[in-house]
Amino acid sequence: MAPSARGGRSRLRLAVTAVLAGTLLLTAACSGSDDKPSWQGGGAGAGASTGPEESTSTAPAPALSTVAVTSPAADATSVELWSEVKYNSEDPANTEVKVTNAKGKEVKGTVDKDGNLWRPSESLAWGTKYTVTVSTPAADGKQNSATSTFTTMKQPANLVRVSSFLADGQTVGVGMPLIMKFGRPIPEKYRAEVERRMTVTATPAQEGTWRWISSTEVHFRPQTYWKANSKVFYKVALKGVKLGDGWYGRSDLTVDLKIGRELIMTVDNKTKKMTVKENGKVIKTIPVSLGKKSTPSSSGTMVVMEKAAHTIFDTTDEDPVNGYKTPIDWAQRITYSGQFIHAAPWSEGQQGRRNVSHGCVNVSEALGEWLFGKTLMGDVITVSGTEEKLKNGNGWTDWNMSYEEYKKGSYLK
Template structure:
């Protein structure tokens, strides 16, 4: 504890009269400084002799020796000493009379320090990721004292054994992929996550974009959660997400199986806009129109959906087979340059049979028909996650019929998070 600084005595005023000797003034100044120093350094019970203190026998000034500095008391309060079956995300709680100067380290059985953060306002240490199953950890809490000594508390605990009830967690996307600016991040769970645990799950799934971009998770169902930024991803940005769910409670005695990380690249911005009124698709790349394509949309009995969708998958050559759903009126047709945009089976694809009416009339079963040549041109330029907006048709896109993350406002989208 630092002692307040003692003000120096003010410089004495010059003597105006001749003949007064300056050494008298110097002696007075030294005496005043001595008295100030004595008063500042004596305790309440040790008065200076000129205040009536001192030894009753000798009558001299007798100051008590300064007591040893009091060490700050520290202790580990949780987990309890030698606790067993501690959960992997358990916080370490401690007490300290000087929390701001308290250091906390946690080491594993090999003596390696575990990464974590200390909240000195709450007296907590939190692990950066889930600890290992069935492993002994040692906590060391220390606080320095004024005289260079250190007060230390040490405690150990052992984490729980790996349970049999583990939930698989998977990412739809993988490391190194390049995707469009509308691509949502998609996480899936092997078992339904009860609502009371979803907020904690979100906290363990951290998204970092470079440059920084605001975004949020939204639960699509009890087994699927998506993430999107407030506006489309910035072109050519980087996205990294760490999903630390190993050992996280997922309800009814189930725990997350593992952690995972994904590193993505966002490509150039490509936006496709389709108007039923003009029967044309406008293709913009990085804000500039690069192509206008005649289209044929769904006829009135099988209309295309109006709304904002993204490219979900691509196939240069495939077969559309609806005979299982409709044995009487179903069809089986080879298709080129197919790009899925809904779960219900709406695609952008080449349709050479409708080239004569593309740009003038709707004849499809709900898909966006383009010519063979322009279908190939478009297919070779799009990425999964590129955005397509269709307007002016008889049917509105239903949320959930595909990756419809952009078919709602930001305010509506945020309502699907358990942290907002």
């Protein structure tokens, strides 16, 4: 009987406990006492109704997105003109960055939200204080922001002049390279950065590349000849850019020009004729006389570099004994070494039959004038079948090589 009695007492204790628990629950549900139960967040029990003033529950406040400017350092001085602004943000997608000068004018720039960077779209001014403001929306609808200031470097004494051969408003031929020149040699380690800061925009769009002709000259050409009647805009943003040995770019510049109709001249030594095509159609065939064997014309692709309706060819400085001074009409230079297309009335009887020139492309007086009136600087002339090949660099020889070969002269790989 002992085990049974113990089991009975256990069941009795369980029953009593259950009754007490039920009493507590009933009391909590029905009591009108001001005492609040400690469960359910201190609120009323199930089925109870309370007004807003009786509720003690509160929603957690949203965490603020913190922002900070990390570079340039606060109150930094001697900051370079193309320095990026770096910042931290817990909400990059909604972060705004504003840079203003001492007069409060906003500086143009672009924001890389993935990299937390602001980059200037144009060079900053020498010796100028700037304010950076980085902000994100805050929980109360206001801006959560951070500000910092920095001052750019003073204008240095060593500045490199950067110039464009072409100017605004010019109309040039389809073979015209864009030519930039520098006032001092640019070390190789800086040339890639220089190229990155020289941008070319053509309308319609056309692929192209820069090529370094020397340490002080760089050209740009498209993959094929410029499309006729294109618009070309290029920007050179080198003010304040390091150009080696303590030297900096002096200024920025832009050029806006137009490409004219397509005019291509083709000279064949076998036929002693020049074929002139405009926009793909033959408009004239001209008898020519090229360089004799002792002074051959160069075979290759060249462009018209300069034009003079009337000039004098003087070679006496180079060759006092056999040099000559000769008045020339309708001259169009195609090489640095002195090869021209020009009128030569003294060789009109030989034109189309024999080569008697000193390397130039001789045409008649009348056809020389006609051709002179048709051409633009940058128009293309290709000569073939002569004893001598054109040497690259003897003029604007940008088209005397394949595009793949041309690209090798760029430092952007």
